[in-house]
Amino acid sequence: MKRIGKQTLEFDNAPGITGHGAVAGRKEAAGPLGSDFDQTFDDTTLSTKSWEKAEAQLQKEAVSAALRSAGCKPQDIDMIFAGDLLNQCISSTFGLLPYQIPLLGQYGACSTMAQTLLMASIMVDCGAARLAAAVTSSHFCSAERQFRTPLEYGAQRTPTAQWTATASGCAIVGRQGKVRVMHGLAGKAMDLGVKDPANMGAAMAPAAADSIYQYLQDTGTRPTDYDGIFTGDLGSVGSKLLLDTLLDNGVNLAPVHNDCGLMLFDQESQDVHAGGSGCGCSASVLCGHLLRKMEKGELNNILFCATGALMSTTSQQQGQAIPGICHIVHLKSTL
C-alpha cells in the first residue's frame, strides 16, 4: 500500500469486487432502481416480529446474495466489516451471527458502506484477508422510532428531511472481479455547526466537500477524469451545498455528480422530500446498481463517497451540532 498526498491510499494489488448483493423493501422496489436488487420484500417486516429484527434479516439476506454472487461460502470469508445506525449496531450483530465470520464492527453512520469497503479492501490488499466482506443496512421503521418519532404518531416531515431507506448492501472483496478498488480515503469528522436533525444533507455536505477536494488534490485528478462521482446520502439540499462549496474552491463537480439519495427514489412521485438516506441507501445503490453498471461496462471509473452524520438523540438533546464524515473509494472497471 502506498500513501499519496495527505490522506489518500493507493492499493498495490487492486483488490477486486468478487461478489455483491443488495436487497430492499417495497418502496425501494417501486423506485427507479427496483430491478437492480437481488431481492425485494413486499412485507417489510421480513416475517419477523420487530423492525429491528427485520433490519438484521436484511443484512443476512444481502450477505447471502453476495456470497452467491462470489460463489463462496461463509467460511471462505476471513473478516466481515459491518455496522448500522441502530444503537450498538444490533442489526449487524444479529444479522451476521449465523455466518460465524470474524466480525469487526464499524460505526460511520450513513458513510458505513464506504468505510467497510475501504477496510475490506485494505485487508485484502495487504494479505490480512483472502476474502473480506463489507455490509451495512438501514430500515425506515427502526430508524424512525429510534431517532425521530414512532410511526404511529404520523409526525409531519420538513421539506429538508430525508427518507431512511429500507435496504442493505454487501460487497465481497478478493483477488477476482471485473471491478477493482484503486484508491481510498478515510475522512475527518467535520462540524460546521448545523444542528437541525431534519437537515442531515446540510450537516454532511462540508465533510463531502472536504474529502472530495482532498482526494482530487492528493491524486492530481479532476472531476471529469471520472465517469461519475457518487455521494450518499446528501439528498437535494446537501448536494446543492456540496456543489456550491466545491465551486467556490474552483472545483466543478456538476458534470459528473450524482447522489445515492437522489437515485434510489423518484423525487416526483415517491414523496421522500429531500431524498433517501440511511446506511442502506448508498449501500444498496452501490451494491445493486453501480457495480452492476460497471460490470456491464456502462460505468468505468467512479468515486463512491458515502457520507454520514455522527450524532445521537442524546447529543442532539444536549445541544451539540451534527458533525459529518465522508469516506471515499475509487473503483475502476477492468473491461
Added chain:
Amino acid sequence: MKRIGKQTLEFDNAPGITGHGAVAGRKEAAGPLGSDFDQTFDDTTLSTKSWEKAEAQLQKEAVSAALRSAGCKPQDIDMIFAGDLLNQCISSTFGLLPYQIPLLGQYGACSTMAQTLLMASIMVDCGAARLAAAVTSSHFCSAERQFRTPLEYGAQRTPTAQWTATASGCAIVGRQGKVRVMHGLAGKAMDLGVKDPANMGAAMAPAAADSIYQYLQDTGTRPTDYDGIFTGDLGSVGSKLLLDTLLDNGVNLAPVHNDCGLMLFDQESQDVHAGGSGCGCSASVLCGHLLRKMEKGELNNILFCATGALMSTTSQQQGQAIPGICHIVHLKSTL
C-alpha cells in the same frame, strides 16, 4: 502480513507502541492501579455539563496523553480508530473532533481496545498509516443511565453485575517503541444463549474461550509461553467460566490468566461486585498499567484479549440473547 492457521495474523514489521495514555475517574484512581494513570479526575464531570460530554472529554485527554508520550502532534497521526458504548459512539465523535484526524469509528463494545489496536497495527504494518491511534472510553454514569437505570433511582445491583469504569485509554502505533505488536486475531460473535444483562461476564466468556483457543492452535503456543494472558472484562464470574471451559478443552490458563476487570478495582474494599467493565476498563489497564510494566521489563510477552457484549437495550427488550466477542493482540517487549 501473513495469515497463520485459521484466524491469526502475523505482522511482518512488528509495529511498535510509540506512545500511550490512560486517564480515569476518582474510583479508579483509588484502586490498585491508581498510580499508573497519566491523569485522574476527582470531579468525574470533568467540568462539563453532562456525563456524555465528560466521557468525550476522557477520550480527548487520553489521546492528548498518548500524543505527549509519543512526542507527536495530531497532524502526525494518519488514522484514528475509536469507539465506545454510547449510542452512535458519540464519545468518540465529540471527544476526537478537535484533533481533525481521519476517523474510522469502531464498534466492539468492551472489546474495542483490542479491536482498535488490531486495526491500527494492521495499518502501520502494511503502510496504510505511518502512525495510527487506537482509543476507547467508558463512563460509569453515562453507561448506567443509557443501559440500566438513572443513578438517582439507587437501583440494587446483583452479585454478578460489573461496574463500568470511568476511564479511557489510547495507544499510538508506529515504527518505534519498546513494545511490539507481533500477532492479532479478530474474533467471531458467539451466542450461547445468556440473556441476563447483569451477568455480562457469562455472556462474554464463550467468545474469550473460542478466540484464545483458536489463537493458541493457530500459533502452536501454550499459555505458559506467555508472561500473562489478560482478558477484559470478564470479571470474577466470566473468568471462572473461561478457565473451566478451556480446561475442559485441555488448556490450563490459570497459571498466567488475569482479567482487567479484576485488576482495576479492589474486590474487597471497592464494592464493584463481579469486577470492572466498560470499554475504558481494559483500555486503561492496557494503556496505563500493562504497557508501563512491559516498558520496564516486568512483563515481556503477553496476550491482550478484550471481550465485548454485543447487545442493546432494544435487543434485550425484544428477548434476544447477548452475543459476546473477543479480539486478541499479542505484545512483546524488545528489552
